[in-house]
Amino acid sequence: MNCIIIDDEEMARAIIEQFTLQNENLSLDAQFSDAIQAIKYLNQNHVDLIFLDIHMPTFSGFDLIQTLKNPPNIILTTSDRNFAIEAFEYDCIKDYLVKPVTKDRFDKAVNKALNAATATPSVTNNSDHKQEGKQESENDLYVNIDRRLIKIDIPSIYLIEAKGDYILIKTFGKNYTVHSTLKKIEDKLPKDTFLKIHRSFIINVKKIIDIEDNSVLIEKDVIPVSRSNRPELMKRLNLL
Amino acid sequence: MKEQPNFSYINQLSGGDKAFESKLIAIVKREFPEEVKEYQQYLYEKKYEIAADSVHKIKHKISILGLELSYQLAIDYENDLRNEDLSKKNEFDEVLNAITSFIKEIN
Secondary structure: OEEEEEOOOHHHHHHHHHHHHHOOOOEEEEEEOOHHHHHHHHHHOOOOEEEEEOOOOOOOHHHHHHHOOOOOEEEEEEOOOOOHHHHOOOOOEEEEEEOOOOHHHHHHHHHHHHHHHHHOOOOOOHHHHHHHHHHHHHOEEEEEEOOEEEEEEHHHEEEEEEEOOEEEEEEOOOEEEEOOOHHHHHHHOOOOOEEEEEOOEEEEHHHEEEEEOOEEEEOOEEEEOOOOOHHHHHHHOOOO | OOOOOOOHHHHHHHOOOHHHHHHHHHHHHHHHHHHHHHHHHHHHOOOHHHHHHHHHHHHHHHHHOOOHHHHHHHHHHHHHHHOOOOOOHHHHHHHHHHHHHHHHHOO
């Protein structure tokens, strides 16, 4: 298996590097002190296994996993035992190494990753898989916030508001302020679900609670509907 | 008797690979004083959350130097710092002093 190491501590990288060199099943291709650089590498290279530190400044190991569409097998390396429960929520995480790591424990974790790799069904319906991947990516939108690529589940967006050079994306779980324009995000959203109803607002039509005169109630926000956009909005409604 | 910094874990890791031992020791010698300085500065500025991050880095080196009890102390102190509790500061500082003296003696 080819592997990479992502850890902001040079000492930790040196130790894992030494262990990978001693393990005949591994070939170390690269190591990174910074998660952003690692993401760029992962977007351009195939990797079987990542040794990933959780606790890194600005961009944690979990942030990195959430950024990857199809994360490879991952072995977490950390000084904190407290993250173990969260780690089990990710299928891609095959083991959890607590620092200081010993050689025996390292080899055991690599064996788990190897077993997981060989247990992956070799016969898959390629077209189904591609279709599934396409649908998955169509439901995701990645936005750049403070140099992080954050994934937003598109169906959870109910409102987008223009705010000068920024847009405010409201979802049912969280709000995101992103340096972009309404036009740019409008092009990325499914046309059958999202509609620009005012020069400053795009709404998720499926999330409308009610419409009164020239305004729409969506979640707890009352949004104005401009006169020119009203006919299109009415067309989209399943009126009795 | 208080535990003393030692190379038992580094020796165990290296399996006799002297180049690797030297590499690890060089990293400890270079990074430890910088991390302690950083930790002290954040503490002085009362930036406890960031000071805790510094302790997080330092504690890995504490473990590398075979200080098992001090490692547990560092884990507790890191958590306490995040709650602005400095009750273990003096005890932790003693560990830092012991490592600083140990490092100075390494050629």
